[in-house]
Amino acid sequence: MRQFALGAVAALFAASSFAAPAASPISGRFVSADKPNFDANAQAAAVATTSLRQNVEARKSRFGFASHYDAQLGTTFLWAQKGSSQSTLKTSLTGAALREATARHFLSRNASALGLSAAAISNAKLFDTQDLGNGPVISRFRQHVGGVEVFNRDINVMTDRSGRLVAISGYFAQQSDAASARAASFSLKESTAITKAFADLGGSVADSFAAGATKGAYSTWKRPASQGDLQLQSDPRVKKVMYALGSSLVPAYYVELSAATRDGATQADYAYVVSAADGSVLFRMNQEAHDSAVTYRMFADKNGVPFDSPMGNGMVPFKKDLPTQTVKRTDAASNLVTVNSVGISTNDPWLAAGATTPVGNNVSAYLDLASPNGFQARRGDVQPTTTSTATFDYPLAGDVDPSTDDAKKSAVVNLFYMNNYLHDLWYDHGFNEAAGNAQTSNFGRGGVEGDPILAEGQDYSGRNNANMSTPADGGSPRMQMYLFDGLVKGDVSITAPASLAGKLTFGTAGFGASAFDVTGTVVLSDDGTAPTGDTCTAPVNAAALAGNIALIDRGSCDFDVKVKFAQNAGATAVIVANNVTGSAITMGGDDTTVTIPAVMITMEDGAKIKASGSPVTVHMVKEAALDLDGTLDESVIAHEYFHHVSNRLVGNASGLSNNQGGGMGEGWSDVAALILSVRKKDTDVANNSDWQGAYAMGGYVTGEMYYGIRRAPYSTDFAKNPLTFKHIENGVALPTTAPLAFGQDGASNAEVHNTGEVWANMLWEAYAGFLKDGRYNFKQAKAKVQDYVIAGLKMTPNAPTLVEARDAILAAADATDDADFMIWATAFAKRGMGVGAVAPARNSTTNSGVVESYIVATPTP
DSSP, rough: OBOGGGGOOOOOOOTTSSSOOOOSSSOOOSSOOOOOEEEGGSSOOOOOOOHHHHHHHOBBBSSSSEEETTTEEEEEEOOOTTTTSSSOOOOOOOOHHHHHHHHHHHHTTHHHHOOOOHHHHHHEEEEEEEEEESEEEEEEEEEETEEEEEEEEEEEEEETTOOEEEEEEEEEOOOOOOHHHHHOOSOOOSHHHHHHHHHHTTOOSSSOOOEEEETEEEEEEOOOOOOSSEEESOOOEEEEEEEETTEEEEEEEEEEEEEOOOOOOEEEEEEEEEETTTTEEEEESOOOOOOEEEHHHEEBBSSSOSSEEEEEEETTSSSSSSSTTTOOOOOOOOOOOOOOOOOTTOOOOOOTTTOSBOOOOOOOEEESSSSSSSSSSTTBBBOOOSSBBBBOOOOOSSSSTTSSSHHHHHHHHHHHHHHHHHHHHHTTTOOOOTOOOOOSSTTTTTSOOOEEEEEESSSSTTTOOEEEEESSSSSOOOEEEEEEEEEEEEEEEEEEEEEEEOOOOOEEEOOOOEEEEEEEEEEEOSSSSSGGGGGGSSSSTTTHHHTTTEEEEOOSSSHHHHHHHHHHHTSSSEEEEOOSSTTTOBBOOOOOOOOOOOEEEHHOOOOOOOOSSSSSSEEEEEEEEEEEEEEGGHHHHHHHHHHHHHHTTTTTSSSSSSEEEEHHHHHHHHHHHHHHOOOOOGSSSGTTTTSSSBBBHHHHHHTTTBBBTSSSSSSSSSOOOOOOGGGGGGGGOSSSSSSOOOOEEEEEEEHHHHHHHHHHHHHHHHHHHHOOOOOOOOHHHHHHHHHHHHHHHHHHOOOOHHHHHHHHHHHHHHOHHHHHHHHHHHHHHTTTBTTTOOOTTTTTOOOOOOOOOOOOOOOOO
């Protein structure tokens, strides 16, 4: 069985990458550009008053959930006050004007608790209203001072259908009107701000930018012809903002940079806020985390609904009871499907009449096979044309060589289809133009247009991963899908002594020899520094290792570092013994100078070899394998697509800047993949009769159909997924009551993908609750959950905590249906985030301080 650690498939820590690094991440994707997110305001002194905090936190929802107050930001989530939630506004307004006026009315009535001045409320600009005709009405405002946007300062007002106030979330800058009036001096040039940001990223360029086009609040600046090794990939765009720093507002520029080294090996997509007074960096965020009907050949049913993967829909949920059991891997048959769009109320077509390439209003798809980014035919990039009128019919198969001409073209068709399908899947649930979705034309429906998704398959810049870079509305998101190492065909066996002879469970490495046949005596490596067996420094017994197979313990240093030390000592191969029980993972690493084979075995088998009283001989063999194409794994595409959704809906691509926000970004994306892949017939699987089965993420590309790419499959059964709220905190050991792929010591629980899977499983608990609720059929339950996910995102404050995001969803349910509310509240409480749960501090990087609660609700009298 092939098992991936998160470290085996990760190239970066960004909140939009598909996989997560564990003990030994693949490195080398960034140079100095791999910089952590930074927010200067997070370091500012607390400005909150104790009395106001107490008053705000005492205000509770009708189900007993407390409001939230932050020492630096003020009120971040305010439940409506009992007896004061009905509007008293006297007006003849109707429709959209009434909704906006009502929302401003509630802001005014709660101004003291929110810390808002009358001027702040009147100057705020409404940028999105969600009213789906059922459920909550959400009015979203962005703070402006002197006509200039205040960066990352949004407030959202939610009412129910009757106009009852349910909750207000988000926050504005807490400054006086006098400070607002003074904050208007932009002494630094926009082009200088670009050079300052680029220098922080690790680049160097002369301040010789030429002014380009303007679009809305943004100015585009044309790149100089002469640049260093790290080059700007596109013309930066800049806009004036005010940046809230403590109790002051600082004039600044928001800058978006997309850069890469000349060889394309290093890429970086970052958003900056640079002070317009002194050029200092105030904020930095990695934006990367992955009318005519047309016929497409797809792994989809005849209605155009995509299969889970080239293996069809029969692999998820897992049909067996144990992760050690296997299911035969078989390709599904492809179908020709003819669609204009899929289920979207506007019927906006994916392609214009007569189009011959996969370039439409929502998506431009191609294979990006060579540097730089973007489609360039002269560099060998692939963008297929129609095979006949309005038809893309290229042979489509899964486990085949992805480098053939047909495989490349069919991959692009799949990528184009899937991005459009996902666009339509989420549109009518609230992710439309005004909310910030990506489209070339917004048809006058709001938002900033000119930003179709750039969907890049088989991308040259990495392997074993996927990512989505999401700039603010108006800048094209870039989805990068990669090739994955193929399925392992090989064997690791002890041949002597006879008492230990037999096959070993093993995992391979993403570096070193890809095919090998080695037999040798096993010698324990010793680096002379405790713990001596991990070979994080050069071994002191190099003479003993020469010509033999080195046995090394897994530890704190990168896998390729260990193997390189053994190679330098003359070892012919390396066996790494895991340091957690029960599994042998695939090891990440990118040192191309490592040429010897390396495998991992279980901790238990490693212990047997070490305890042997006589020399142990091992035979290691592995065949070369065909790559697998991530561009064909629909769950991976769905995961990456939703990063652009969550990032746009929370802070317009800058809101998920803290560790908890990044973690929930990963979790929301996994849930989006579940929404795509969960089907009514799943309950026909014997061990999923009540939605308690094992749902893997990324099983096709990893070959691991039980765990997928995560520590545990998604499941409502604690015997399959035992994780609760506390398991987002570093150092909290994971339960031993269920088999896990890795991470049992809990040392990296706060890593964003690990945090995200805890959040995602809470949302999956709720989804399963809706599926089991007799009030809804499958289609209705799915739509309900989609509505709540989008509404919850729109009510989630910038730099959120998990309990704030929880309450954002609960508020949407409170505004809709009490029984729905209880499904959500029960799901959160089941996994430790009930009434009274306490999240880590907003800017914690270790997620310390979690307090669990298993109380569903405590209705107030």
